[in-house]
Amino acid sequence: MSKILSSLEEKVRDKVQEVKDPEITSVSLIEMGMLDDIEVNGSKATVKLIPTYLGCPALDMMEKDVVKAVSEIDGIDEVDVIFVKDPIWTSDRITPEGREKLKEFGIAPPPLHAHEQGAWEIECPYCGSTRTVLDNMFGPTACRSIFYCNKCKNPFEAIKPV
């Protein structure tokens, strides 16, 4: 999102920044790269979000959380959340701050290149080693895989590159 925001739109953005991914509570929707656009018309705010995984049950919660947070702003009476089809979410949309916060949460951020070439190099979020192996492509949620670190002997989760 690169356009110049009005002051009310900036307030909306600050509120969206407070909304966290319900499954990774240290990372906000903005840091996940999910915010596409904000528009304020009179007292109505429209927040356009880019959905991460289509079957993700967290999307409904995020929608409710955004409506709740933005409704708290003085001068906003109505909040509309739209999940857009274009652009599509790709894992390289996660911001540098988002990548750091994922690591703090014990989740390896996705590799920045490599999709569809098979081998990705994943850094262990605990010790930084790249001596890691894929254990299960599918982790506890659709967007994560499970890895094992051969150096510090910890299993850990990683966001799948898409």
Add this chain to the structure above:
Amino acid sequence: MVKKYNTPEEAKQDQQYLDTLKELIFQLADDDLLISHRGSEWLGLAPHIEEDVAYSSITQNTMGHAAMLYELLEELGVGKADDLAHLRKPEEYRNARLVERVNGTGDYKENPDYDFGYAIIRNYAYELFKKIRLEALQQSSFVPLADTARKIKREQYYHLYHWEVWIDQLAHSTDEAQKRLNNAIQKTWEDVASLFDLGPKGDQIVEYGLLESGEMLKKKFMDQFKAKMENSGLIWPGEPQPLSETGREGRHSEEFVDALNHLSEVYKMDPQASW
């Protein structure tokens, strides 16, 4: 150059285009709905816990793909997405026969005796076909459908990969594994032709630039499936039987009607409920 339709509103201006488009999206959505229903019946029954987690993730994603496609239909004014998934009559569903087949003998709640070999090969066949169809849909004349296909494809990559890993590992393990995979290929082949059928509006679907022809999809599928079988030392079953009746015209098996009843049981109790 075929004409592009950039929004649902544009598509709604052209009744013939709209009717053809709806027919196609029902095929796509219903295929994903039924294969993920069959996947959901494996929950807790997969060979090991990692597989249970992986297969149910795939199933949940695929259900999400179906939901997104029903939402496209909702935007086209066909009806509410949840109602479209649950409340149609059996003959209004447009899925291929392959995706509605039962997982094996027995019932999910009572003595399920499912065949994981069939799960591997059926899902591999469906996901391979789905990848080829998604690649073609990325050029679709209905732009929101092309966008949706791009999105689905990035997730779907992992689904196909998952079933390939099973084939790669089992095909070179034991005679028993080889035998069961070969049997599963035979069984899958009884229905595989149902995938390439574009239904009664097939010609219009192609003319309007919504999707490439069934023959083209079939050719790509057969080339890739055959290569996989050859690399794995599995038996290539040859040209599949032509279809006798087709789900794309709403003709389904009894198994399908049972599945549909299960699938919509909870929803029908209270369609107004908020989840």
